[in-house]
Amino acid sequence: MGALLLAAATLVASVVVVTARPDPAAAHGAAMIPGARTFLCWKDGLSPTGEIRPQNPACAAAVAQSGSNSLYNWFSVLRSDANGRTTGFIPDGQLCSGGATGFRGYDLARNDWPLTHLTAGRTMEFRYSNWAHHPGTFYFYVTKNTWSPTRALAWSDLEEQPFLTVTNPPQRGAVGTNDGHYYFTGTLPSNKSGRHIIYSRWVRSDSQENFFGCSDVTFDGGNGEVTGIGSGGSNPPPAGNGGCSATFKLTNSWSGGFQGEVEIRNTGTAPLNGWAASWTLSSGQQISQIWNATHTTSGSSVTARNVSYNGTVGVNGSTSFGFLASGTSSSPTITCAAS
Template sequence: MRRTRRLALLSALALALSTMAGIAIGNTPASAHGALMKPGSRTFFCWKDGLTPQGNLIPQNPACAAAAAASGTNPLYNWFSVLRSDGDGRTRGFIPDGQLCSGGNQTFDGWNLPRDDWPQTHLTAGSDFKWAYNAWAAHPGWFYLYVTKDTWSPTRALTWNDLEDQPFLSVDHPPLTGPVGSVDGQYNWAGKLPAGKIGKHIIYSVWKRSDSKETFYGCSDVTFDGGNGEVTGVGEPGTPTPVPGACNAEYKVSGTWSGGFQAEVVVRNPGTTALNGWTASWTPAAGQQVLSVWNGVRLSAGSLVAVRNADWNRVIQPGGQATFGLTGSSSGSNVPDGQVSCSSP
C-alpha cells in the first residue's frame, strides 16, 4: 500500500510538472506524453535510477547525475515529456545537431551530454524484440526507430549524420495496454533489432502523433553483445550503481605465410570487478578477411570483425585475461585498420 501511494504521488507530481513543461515549449500545452521503455530511453532509465523510497530523485548513475547537474531534476520527474509541440514528425533539418536526445528542447539539454556511461540495454543484433513505449497520455500515431552508424562514438554529441539514413523499424498505430497515466500504460509491438551491429550504439526514437503536430524524440543507449534485454547502469533505490569490470584488447600477429596470417587477441580486465562476458571488435584492413576463430564466437557485424567470449572464458577476474585465436587471408596488411575495441555488459 505504501508503494502504491508513493507511486500515485509521484505520478501526480510528474503530470503537473509535464504540463508546465508543455506550456514552456509551445503556444499550447502538450497533451500526449511518453518515452521508449524497452529498450529504455535515457530519460526513463535516469528517472528509475534516481528514484528513492522517499519519492526524491537522486541519480546514482554518473551520466544521469551529470544530466541533472546540467538541467536540474525537473527533467527527471518529467521523463516522458521530451517533445516538440510543433514537430510534425520532422527530424533532420528541424532538430539541430547535438540536440537530438533533447528533441531541440532546452529543458532537456542534459540528455545530450556525450558520455559512454549512460544506462545500457544489452541486445543481440538482428534478433526479434518486444518493444514498449510508455503512454503516460495516450494518442494515436506512428513510431520510427533509427540506429547509429558504425562510425559513431559515444564520446561525441549525436548528429543526424551519425544515424543511418532510414529507420530500421516503423510502426503504425500499435496497440495500447495497461492504465494510461502510469508506467504500466504502454504501446507494445514486436519487431527485429537492426542487423550487423556490435558494441555501443544509440537507438533513436521518434513518435509522431496522427491527431496533432506534437512529436516526441528520445535516445536509448544499447550494447549489441548477444544480450537479451538485460540492463546495466541503473541502481536500485538506496543502493550504489553496480560498476562493471573494465575491458581492453590487444591484437598480435603470431604467424604469416603467402596470402595469409595467424593472430591472437588478448582481452584483459584492468578493473576492480569481474567481467561477465566480453566482445572484441575491429575494422579489417583493405583486402583482409578472417577465416576461422577459436576460443571465441564470431558474430555477424557488417563491416566489422567481432568476436565474443566462449562459454568457458566468459568471466575474467580483475587483473586477468582471456585469449582467442584466428586465421585470415590478406593482400596487404595483417593487422586491423585501427585499434581493437572491447565492450562488456
C-alpha cells in the same frame, strides 16, 4: 489600493509556483524497452520518499543541467511544432533532447549512461510509454558503426533508414501510469556490435506534436539486461577494448545442406572472456548440428555462444566453431560481440 496590490502580487506568486511544478498531464511518452535516457535515469533516481536522486553520474549531470523536473516528466521529451521534421529542425547535438530546452542535459556526450544489453539480429518486444494515448507512427533508428559516445549525437551519425517502423500498435496497462505502454515486436539490426544509440521518434497523426529519445545500448549478446542504474551507480569501465570479429567459411555443401565454420578473432586490446556471434538464416535454412558453441534461434535469427573451453581468447588470438545446416548455402554477415 495597497490591499489590492498585495492581492495581485500574491496571485502572481501563486501562478509562478504552480507552473514550476511537474505537470504529468502535459506529457505523453518515451521508450521504455530499450529504455530512453530520461526513463532509465528516472528509475535510477527513484527513492522511498518519492524524490528523484540520481546515482548514475551521467543522470546526475543531466539533472544538474536540466533540473529534476526532467525526470518527474521523463515522458515529455517533445516538440509541439515538429510535424514530422527531422534534419534541419532538430539541431545536431540536440537529438536526445529533441531540441527542447528543459532536456538539454540528456544530450551530454558521455559513456556512462544507463545501458541496455542486446543481441544484434534478435527479435524482441519494444515498449513505449502510453502516458497519454495518441494515434501515430513510431520510428527506431540505430547509429552507424562510426559513431562514438564521445560526441553528441548528430543526424549524420544515424543509419539513413529506420530499422523499425510501427503505426498505431496495441497497448497494455492503464493510460497515464508509469507502467502502461504500447508494445510491438521488431528485429534488431544484424550488423552491429558494441556501444550504440537507438534513436526513437513518435510522430502523432492527430497533431504536429512529436516525441524524441535516445536509448543507450550495447550489442554484446545480452537479453535486455540494464546496467548502470540503482545503487550500482555507473557501468564499470572496461579493461581495454574487448572487440571481436566473426568470419564465415563454407567447408562443404551438398544437395539440401551445407557445412560452415566461423572464426572468432579478438580484435581488441584486452582478452575476451566470452563471445557471441549472431547472424540471420536465409530462407529455408535451419541449423541441425553445432560444435564448439551453443546456439539459440528466434525465427531466422541465430546466436552462437562460446562453450566453457573456448570463451577466453587472447589479444589477436582466435577460436572457431562449426555447424551443419539444411537448405542452400550462403555467405552470411556475422557480427561478434564480447559477452
